[in-house]
Amino acid sequence: MAAFDSRSIGDALARRAGILLFSGRGQDTPQPRQRLHLSPPHLAGGELATLSQTLSSGWIAPAGPMPAAFERAVAETTGFAHAAAVASGTAALHLAYRVLGVERGDEVWTQSLTFVATIAPAVQMGARPRFLDVAAESWTLDPNVLETQLRAAARRGRLPRAVVPVDLYGQSCDLDAILAVCGRWGVPVLCDSAEALGALYRGRPVGKGAALAAFSFNGNKIITAGGGGALVSDDPALIARARHLANQAKEVAPHYQHETTGYSYGLSSVLAAVGLAQITTLQARVAARREVFARYAAGLSGLPGLSLMPEPEWGHATRWLSVIQLDPRRFGTTPETVRRALESANIESRPVWKPLHMQPAFRGIRCHGDGLSNQLFERGLCLPSGAMSAEEQERVIAVLRSCCRG
Structure with missing residues (x-):
């Protein structure tokens, strides 16, 4: 039976998490930045x-x-x-x-x-x-x-x-x-x-x-x-x-x-x-998610063709996910190109929900209305919204700003 090697197992788990551990070898190898997930689990401590x-x-x-x-x-x-x-x-x-x-x-x-x-x-x-x-x-x-x-x-x-x-x-x-x-x-x-x-x-x-x-x-x-x-x-x-x-x-x-x-x-x-x-931590988490959204709003302001999910006067959203819309003609880049750029930077993002009437499972069932659901799917992108530091969020903002060609 092979000897149990906790360091090898730890290294393997770290690689899966996108983290390169120091091993005394390859010290000049650039370390990949830790992955930013869309909405990872967040333990409260209790x-x-x-x-x-x-x-x-x-x-x-x-x-x-x-x-x-x-x-x-x-x-x-x-x-x-x-x-x-x-x-x-x-x-x-x-x-x-x-x-x-x-x-x-x-x-x-x-x-x-x-x-x-x-x-x-x-x-x-x-x-x-x-x-x-x-x-x-x-x-x-x-x-x-x-x-x-x-x-x-x-x-x-x-x-x-x-x-x-x-x-x-x-x-x-x-x-x-x-x-x-x-x-x-x-x-x-x-x-x-x-x-x-x-x-x-x-x-x-x-x-x-x-x-x-x-x-x-x-x-x-x-x-x-x-x-x-x-x-x-x-x-x-x-x-x-x-x-x-x-x-x-x-x-x-x-x-x-x-x-x-x-x-x-x-x-x-x-x-x-x-x-x-x-x-018991719900209110603090809502406040933190809204703060994440506010940082996106500030960091992405002024970019042509980019807007964030609105909040009507009758609502107080949790901002569970921060979601943007990109108008490709004004922004100069498609949402899919931006998603790929984020992925290249080890940042998870995702299109908004694909409308159900566009899903193969519901082929032939139309959506009644003006077609806004289609537009939101074509232009919408969900950004990392969980527990992040301001520095981590700046990574996301920097990629988005670098993608703008408007």
């Missing part, structure tokens, strides 16, 4: 304590005091009366569709500019999606387009089972306007707030007022449990039903009794412990 508490208690499964404590923290943070902690944000959306009664052949409407998880569970249940455009002031669901489409749907006698606005990149949708429009026809609103924990809409937590809202604690989110999600509501019956389905829809009986089928969607105590330690 995770070990809550994890130790959980492991010492013997609770590992999705049961016991830690998931319950995390649910209480989520409910308090989001302003909703009830929360169910589940395995992922996608699981939360799936449960929401179930408790709202989505069935095969129903229509579910959402904005096209979003991640596929917004609509995927409904489609997998047999629902038919309808994609709507976004508003220029927020990049979220356009209430005017929604109203036009709902009015036409009412004339056809085929209203959607649910409307799902998305709080995109940490920015809230114009929820009151959406609720007012949907309320005229009795259509429930489910907020996909996966990217927006900590955002505010007219001074209240994002999603508050909708029938349900779904959040994500994936590794790239502003608060992470290493995975997981939550479904929240002010209606106790909806959350009780969601919990029941998340626990394999087991009935109260001495044997296993099932009136319907459910899912293994519970959040483990281990992940709940991580999330509980993280959630």
